Amino acid sequence: MTLGVAILGTGRLGGRYIDTVNTSEDAEVRVVAEPREEQVSDLKVQHPNIDFVAGYQETLGRDDIDVVVGTLPHWLHHQAAIDSLNAGKHVYLEKPMALSTVEADEMIAAAKANKRMLMTAHTQRYFGENIKMKEIIDSGDLGKVVMVNAMWVKPLVPDSRPPWMLEKDRGGGMGQMDGTHLIDRLMWLLGDDIYSVSGTTSNFTHPHLSADDSGHHFLRWKSGPTASITRMGWAHGITEYGADYYFTNGQAKHRRAYSGIGQTGVWVERNNDWDEVPFEPVDSMEVQFKDFARALVRGDADAPTPMTYGRKVLKVLEATEESHRTGKEIIIDNLMD
Numbered sequence: 028m029t030l031g032v033a034i035l036g037t038g039r040l041g042g043r044y045i046d047t048v049n050t051s052e053d054a055e056v057r058v059v060a061e062p063r064e065e066q067v068s069d070l071k072v073q074h075p076n077i078d079f080v081a082g083y084q085e086t087l088g089r090d091d092i093d094v095v096v097g098t099l100p101h102w103l104h105h106q107a108a109i110d111s112l113n114a115g116k117h118v119y120l121e122k123p124m125a126l127s128t129v130e131a132d133e134m135i136a137a138a139k140a141n142k143r144m145l146m147t148a149h150t151q152r153y154f155g156e157n158i159k160m161k162e163i164i165d166s167g168d169l170g171k172v173v174m175v176n177a178m179w180v181k182p183l184v185p186d187s188r189p190p191w192m193l194e195k196d197r198g199g200g201m202g203q204m205d206g207t208h209l210i211d212r213l214m215w216l217l218g219d220d221i222y223s224v225s226g227t228t229s230n231f232t233h234p235h236l237s238a239d240d241s242g243h244h245f246l247r248w249k250s251g252p253t254a255s256i257t258r259m260g261w262a263h264g265i266t267e268y269g270a271d272y273y274f275t276n277g278q279a280k281h282r283r284a285y286s287g288i289g290q291t292g293v294w295v296e297r298n299n300d301w302d303e304v305p306f307e308p309v310d311s312m313e314v315q316f317k318d319f320a321r322a323l324v325r326g327d328a329d330a331p332t333p334m335t336y337g338r339k340v341l342k343v344l345e346a347t348e349e350s351h352r353t354g355k356e357i358i359i360d361n362l363m364d
Contacts, residue, residue, distance in 0.1 A: 028324055030054040033086035033116075035107055036099040037061045038189070042070055044096055045077070047312045053320040054094065058086050083107055087114035094119060094323070096316075100189070102197040105130040108145065112137040117144040119319050123207045124337030126199055128345060131338035138334055146319055146330035147337030151212040153311035156281040159293045159304060160272070161216055163279050169295070170275030172217060175254035177209050177270040181285055183233060183240050183260030193236050200238025201260045202228060202344055209256045210343045212270070213246065219339055220249040224346035225356040232261045244347045256347075335363060 032048050034056055048056045056074070060083040061067045067079050083099075086092055087110060095111040097104060097120040105125045108118045118138070124147040125131045138145035151157055164172055183201070185193055192198035214221070226244030233240045240260040247253050266289060269282035278296035282289055294301040318331040339362040346357040 028053070030093040030320055030323060031057045031089075031091040032094045032096055033058045033060060033083070033089070033092045034096045034098065035060045035083040035086070035111075036097065036103075037063075037066045037070065038098060038100070042066075043312070044098055044316075045070065045074060047316055048096065050313050051317045051320045053317070053324050057091055058089065060086055084110065087111060087116065092116060094320075097121060100191050100197065101126055101199055101203055102191065105134060108134045109137045112141045112143050112145065115141060115143065117323055118146070119316065120145075120147050120337075122147050122149050122211070122337065122340075123199070123203045123344075124341060126196075126203070128338055128341045131341055135334055135338065144319075144323060144327075144330050145334045146332050147340075148312075148315055149207075149211040149215075149332055149337065149340065150311040150315060151208055152215045152332070153309055153315045154283065155306045155309040156269075156283060156291060156293050157212060157216070158309065159306035160270075160279065160281050163293075163295065163304070164216055164272070169277035169279060172252050172272055172274055174252065174273040175213065175217070175270055176257070177213060177254060178257040179205050179209060179268045179285075180257065180259045180261060180264060181266045181268070182262070182264070185233060185236065193233075193238050195238040198238060200230075200236070200240065201258065202239050202242055202347065205258050205260070206242055206256070206344055206347065207340050209258060210340050213254050213256075214340065214343070217248055217252050217254070218250055219336075219362055221246055221343055221359055221362065222249045223247045223356050223358050224343060225350045226256075226347055228348050228351040232259065242347060242351075244350070246343070338363065 032054050034044050045056050048054050058078040060080050062081045095116045095118050111118050224246055228239045228242040230236045230240045242258050244256040266285050268285045271280045281293045284291045293304045342362045350357045
């Protein structure tokens with residue numbers, strides 16, 4: 028069985044998804060929906076066997092399309108996903124799942140009503156260094172994780188980004204862009220039993236923006252660990268992307284090069300010094316989509332990243348924003364409430 032795929036949008040990642048999908052033995056791209064001719068003129072030459080259409084609605088009535096891959100701007104995820112699910116298509120969305128948990132709940136309801144798979148592509152669990160860190164945590168060799176400092180600081184460069192990305196009501200700002208990555212990574216490594224969230228969210232370095240550029244948050248887990256998230260889209264500084272982990276019997280850390288800055292690696296503290304730990308590099312987009320396609324072919328009941336997971340990430344993000352507004356610690360009894 029070969030799954031027919033429609034890709035919606037060719038923005039920052041859409042064009043790359045053609046090759047990503049076509050590396051899977053279970054799927055092939057048959058149509059790309061993109062209204063901007065300048066975005067697809069070269070792709071049409073490179074992929075003469077793919078149909079290119081202006082609007083995603085043109086793909087929904089096609090019998091040869093089983094899966095819709097959404098790489099649209101954040102504010103379009105909600106309606107495009109619901110329309111696709113109601114048309115009987117499985118949906119694979121770039122993160123974030125939506126702009127709010129309210130939108131996410133409507134998307135989940137549509138997936139269940141139509142008996143279709145819905146997955147948000149949170150790539151962090153497919154990064155080689157994160158896979159190695161999970162192995163270290165799960166092995167218990169260093170004891171239990173007690174605390175984590177997670178960070179992603181980098182230049183924002185607003186003029187290099189599409190305007191919608193930095194508008195609160197359409198892109199959600201850097202909380203949606205980077206904050207969801209950091210929340211996802213921590214939930215995957217430490218569990219989704221987050222109990223409370225506190226902290227600040229603001230636009231410290233670009234006050235003219237309507238959406239945030241920075242955030243500093245503190246998370247508590249029912250199972251015991253705590254973690255801080257430091258993210259900033261600054262005007263000037265040194266890029267750093269990774270996390271430090273403090274165990275009952277040692278330390279570990281990982282870093283990822285970003286825009287050619289820094290080093291990708293995993294290190295474990297031994298004898299008061301850092302030992303680098305080897306790991307296998309992974310093409311996260313490619314492997315993640317292959318997992319999704321295989322799950323469909325097998326007839327799995329849920330996606331490799333469960334349908335509700337993207338909603339849980341949004342719930343934590345919303346708690347960071349509520350804590351900033353109220354100045355209080357926000358208690359989360361259930362990420363699906």
